[in-house]
Amino acid sequence: MRRLFACLAIGIVGLTPALAFDGETQSVLDRMKVGKLVPITEIAKLMRNSERWCYAENDGACSWSDIYLEVTDEGATYEIGNAWDADHDVIFTDNGKFADGRYICETGNDWLPSIRAINRANGVALGGRELWALKTQIGDGRSSERIDCFDYVLKGSDAEAETITLLQRQFIDGATDTMNDVTVTLHFNAESAAALTWYY
Numbered sequence: 552m553r554r555l556f557a558c559l560a561i562g563i564v565g566l567t568p569a570l571a572f573d574g575e576t577q578s579v580l581d582r583m584k585v586g587k588l589v590p591i592t593e594i595a596k597l598m599r600n601s602e603r604w605c606y607a608e609n610d611g612a613c614s615w616s617d618i619y620l621e622v623t624d625e626g627a628t629y630e631i632g633n634a635w636d637a638d639h640d641v642i643f644t645d646n647g648k649f650a651d652g653r654y655i656c657e658t659g660n661d662w663l664p665s666i667r668a669i670n671r672a673n674g675v676a677l678g679g680r681e682l683w684a685l686k687t688q689i690g691d692g693r694s695s696e697r698i699d700c701f702d703y704v705l706k707g708s709d710a711e712a713e714t715i716t717l718l719q720r721q722f723i724d725g726a727t728d729t730m731n732d733v734t735v736t737l738h739f740n741a742e743s744a745a746a747l748t749w750y751y
Contacts, residue, residue, distance in 0.1 A: 571713075576715075585706065590652055594703055597715065599619065601738060613633075613750070614633065618632075625648060627655065628644065628646040629645060631662075634751035635689065637671070638671055639677070641668050641669075642668070643662045650700060653702050654701060655702075656699070657700070666689065703719055704718040714737060718733075719734075
């Protein structure tokens with residue numbers, strides 16, 4: 552009887568789908584090496600296949616996150632979310648342009664009109680004068696526009712968790728500073744990506 556239960560258990564385990572990356576994502580990982588720069592053409596594939604990019608992740612919460620809405624050979628359109636202050640989360644849409652086979656660069660797009668906001672305490676969306684006041688506050692606090700570019704170095708991957716980690720490096724007028732480096736965790740599992748929150 553014990554042998555029968557053991558055989559059944561093995562059979563059930565064998566029927567459980569293994570967690571893994573999709574074929575295109577796995578092929579990117581197969582071509583890349585940890586610690587090496589990832590070409591922007593490969594980054595574009597990761598953008599297309601991922602559910603959410605979580606920056607400086609800490610215990611399931613992100614400093615900010617990206618969801619890539621559309622990715623072409625020229626660039627990407629993405630939704631950025633973060634905690635604006637202790638009371639509000641904000642979400643807006645921006646876009647970037649691929650450059651030099653290496654970077655995604657800001658375009659100077661005016662993302663302010665696309666801002667949506669949520670009350671962090673109760674999850675209720677802001678509207679009317681309350682949303683207008685918050686947009687005005689955010690707009691007044693923006694500094695002069697500059698075009699920054701970013702590239703990515705592979706840090707590692709976890710097939711079971713369906714995550715890839717990259718180091719994002721920021722370039723301002725062609726120069727970078729390690730103080731601006733940030734680890735980004737790419738989530739490929741829709742359920743775990745949806746569970747991510749933003750910390751303030």
